[in-house]
Amino acid sequence: MPSLSSLFLKLLTLGCQHCSSKTLERKVIQVNLGVMVSAATILIFDVLFYLTGNWTVFYSGLIQTPFLLLLPLVWWLNHSGRFFLARWAIFIIVMSDTAVTLFLAQGTIFLIHYYFLLFAIIPAAFFEIAQWRSSALLFIANLSLYCFFQINGWPSLPEIYELQAQQLNLLRVIMVGSSVFTIILLLLISERYSELNEIYLERLANTDPLTSLNNRRHFIDNFQQILLKQLDQQQLALAIIDIDHFKRINDTGGHDAGDEALKHVSHLLKEHIGDSGLLARVGGEEFAMVYIDTESATPINRANTLLLKLENSPFYYADQKYKITASIGLCIFTGQHNLDHVIKEADDALYSAKSRGRNRQETRNIA
Numbered sequence: 001m002p003s004l005s006s007l008f009l010k011l012l013t014l015g016c017q018h019c020s021s022k023t024l025e026r027k028v029i030q031v032n033l034g035v036m037v038s039a040a041t042i043l044i045f046d047v048l049f050y051l052t053g054n055w056t057v058f059y060s061g062l063i064q065t066p067f068l069l070l071l072p073l074v075w076w077l078n079h080s081g082r083f084f085l086a087r088w089a090i091f092i093i094v095m096s097d098t099a100v101t102l103f104l105a106q107g108t109i110f111l112i113h114y115y116f117l118l119f120a121i122i123p124a125a126f127f128e129i130a131q132w133r134s135s136a137l138l139f140i141a142n143l144s145l146y147c148f149f150q151i152n153g154w155p156s157l158p159e160i161y162e163l164q165a166q167q168l169n170l171l172r173v174i175m176v177g178s179s180v181f182t183i184i185l186l187l188l189i190s191e192r193y194s195e196l197n198e199i200y201l202e203r204l205a206n207t208d209p210l211t212s213l214n215n216r217r218h219f220i221d222n223f224q225q226i227l228l229k230q231l232d233q234q235q236l237a238l239a240i241i242d243i244d245h246f247k248r249i250n251d252t253g254g255h256d257a258g259d260e261a262l263k264h265v266s267h268l269l270k271e272h273i274g275d276s277g278l279l280a281r282v283g284g285e286e287f288a289m290v291y292i293d294t295e296s297a298t299p300i301n302r303a304n305t306l307l308l309k310l311e312n313s314p315f316y317y318a319d320q321k322y323k324i325t326a327s328i329g330l331c332i333f334t335g336q337h338n339l340d341h342v343i344k345e346a347d348d349a350l351y352s353a354k355s356r357g358r359n360r361q362e363t364r365n366i367a
């Protein structure tokens, strides 16, 4: 049995699986939420109407019941990916609901026609820019309805005048207040989604899609920050790790095998560095690491441990075993150093490790 919050989340995100962008997702969520707010508004008013004991307001609550039952149709349309129809459906349902209640029972005495102002503004948030004709049409229709009722008014059924002035005012305030509340809620969702969008784009720009490690650009930024903050006596080490004969894995098992091998190595590197340093995929089969916390073991020991770990963790793909080894270029340094200088020293060390037979580390110490 799903909990109430997971059910709420499920209803709120109905249709998001079909969305190709965060903006579309936000709009779908807004429509789903619109269904909830509309249903809650109708139900809350039904209770309030019942409490007044007044026949007309009770009757106007009853009139709304068929529209309440139609609202899940909007969820279903979103769920099946028919977003455009879902948007129109919600407006047709809530506009008809308001108009019928206004015409047949309440008239304009509760200021219910203020809802048309809300329905005039909201389409801009629900529809996409390319669907501006729908937004414009709904804007004109709702604004015209509002102006008509504001100027002419509409009589309510006579029993309504039996309500006390206080009850009338309270219901008016709640009607207008619920419109304002809905607008605030939609603005908050937009704001939250803009934030999430920003975080998502930033992560996309900083991450290597295959291994989910940081990419070269992000690594260089972070490394530069570390160098700027580095204390004079602090020892740091940059390790550049290059998988040996990686091309052979691609040639033997295909490109997919190569991709899986890169994920396998990334996993081992993450385990090795833990939370205490920087790690990134900086090229095809090349990774970079910065050892920050070098107190427990020297960088050279750590690099040797890593070589053994890689060698002793074969990789399997399509029932075939691949032994993976790597070469490491290490640059150990203390004090202030230029980023390009440190990278060049580590690169030279890597070149030397490759040319001296691979599966080894070479170190440059520029302390």
Ligand SMILES: Nc1nc2c(ncn2[C@@H]2O[C@H](COP(=O)(O)OP(=O)(O)OP(=O)(O)O)[C@@H](O)[C@H]2O)c(=O)[nH]1
Pocket: 210, 242, 243, 244, 245, 246, 247, 248, 250, 254, 255, 256, 257, 258, 259, 262, 283, 284, 285, 354, 358
């Ligand atoms: N599967 C896969 N292969 C990649 C990717 N990026 C680069 N490569 C391959 O990695 C191979 C790198 O080959 P080389 O530069 O010759 O390096 P190597 O075979 O590891 O040889 P050494 O580094 O000299 O030991 C090339 O065949 C690239 O096509 C990737 O994302 N996925």
